[in-house]
Amino acid sequence: MNPAPLLECKDIAFERDDLPLFSGVSLQLLPGQAIQVKGANGVGKTTLLRILSTSLQASAGVVLWKGEPLSRRLSEFRADSLYIGHASGVKLALSPAQNLHWFFQVFPGNGVTIPDALRRVGLEGFEDVPCNTLSAGQLRRVALARLYASAATLWILDEPLTSIDVDGIGVMAQLMSNHLAAGNGILMTSHQPLPLDNLHFLELERYVH
């Protein structure tokens, strides 16, 4: 028997200014599973992930979190999920350590310290320099360092590997595998292929008008 799904969507639709973007999107994310949303640019991958991260509201459809409607478990879901979007929320005026500090005062952490998380993404020695002196890849790593210290069950990652080098992608793939092995879930978009065992695909193009 399959375990109960972490996240379930039924017939999600989204329209912007009365123009339908996609409709009828259904998915089931089981514990230990990763789902990669695929599709060409502009089909609504980011929109779908933003709906599932609760920053956008779907125009139709139901989202269930651990079997219950998301709208009734909203704060619980928000404490148990982590979203990293294109704009990753790293403040350029602050240092990587300061960025993670405010982040983990707002979101629950798992006990990994901030210097430790930064070390694991290869930012040792950059903890206290302003982020506006870092490269694009290093900035991405600051955002990804949250994954090491986050207590979230569900990761929602929109192009997490943009401007990350080959070694970095290997490290991230390992981190994601560990996260999945612990019975958690990942929803993501990526243009890079990822060597994950339990990776499923959602072709968004099938639901687009």
Add this chain to the structure above:
Amino acid sequence: MSTEGDASLGSGPFSAIFVRDLRVALRHRGELANPLVFFLMVATLVPLGISPESSVLTLLAPGMIWVMALLASLLSTESLFLSDFRDGSLEQLVISPQPLWLLVLAKVLAHWLVTGLPLTLFAPLLGVMLALPAEGFVTLIASLAMGTAALSMIGSVGAALTVAIPRGGLLLSLIVMPLYMPVLIFGATAVQQAVDGFSASGTLAILGALFAFSCMVTPFAAAGALRISLHG
């Protein structure tokens, strides 16, 4: 979660956002000076444009200083949520498990400390430039302290509504200006009363009530407006 040196500062979501915004503001000191420079520039325009006669300036000073403070405050309001919106941290705050109004309140408080408070402290200098009678100074500072805080609170709703609109600054002015009027009326009246030798305490009390009311209402309104803006 903690890191060395940061552990004592900003634990809890409110103070974390408060300290974060102060740090960001102090990194952009040039931007902080802009409303102050504006305040000063307009004050120098008044004698040039109307009359350098101190009898005329004395008459104008209470209202003029208040109007200029209001405009300077309006000028800085647009930036309240804009950088957070652009770098994605606003979205993180909106989807965080914390009550959004609390985070908004922390942001507005930090914003007032770096914009409204300097204006308040700067105002006596303008009082001297515009020949404000000595009786008006204490009331000027008291009314501006409460008034600019109320303006920041009210402005946060407009800033939240227009944050996702490109070049929303003008729209922001149109939205918040009418809401600024009660604050301006009671602020300028209080200073005028003090100058005329009356007690301004009643008017200041109404200003305080406006401030208290805006503290109670606007964080919720701004939080709701932010959710709408991000949805657009």
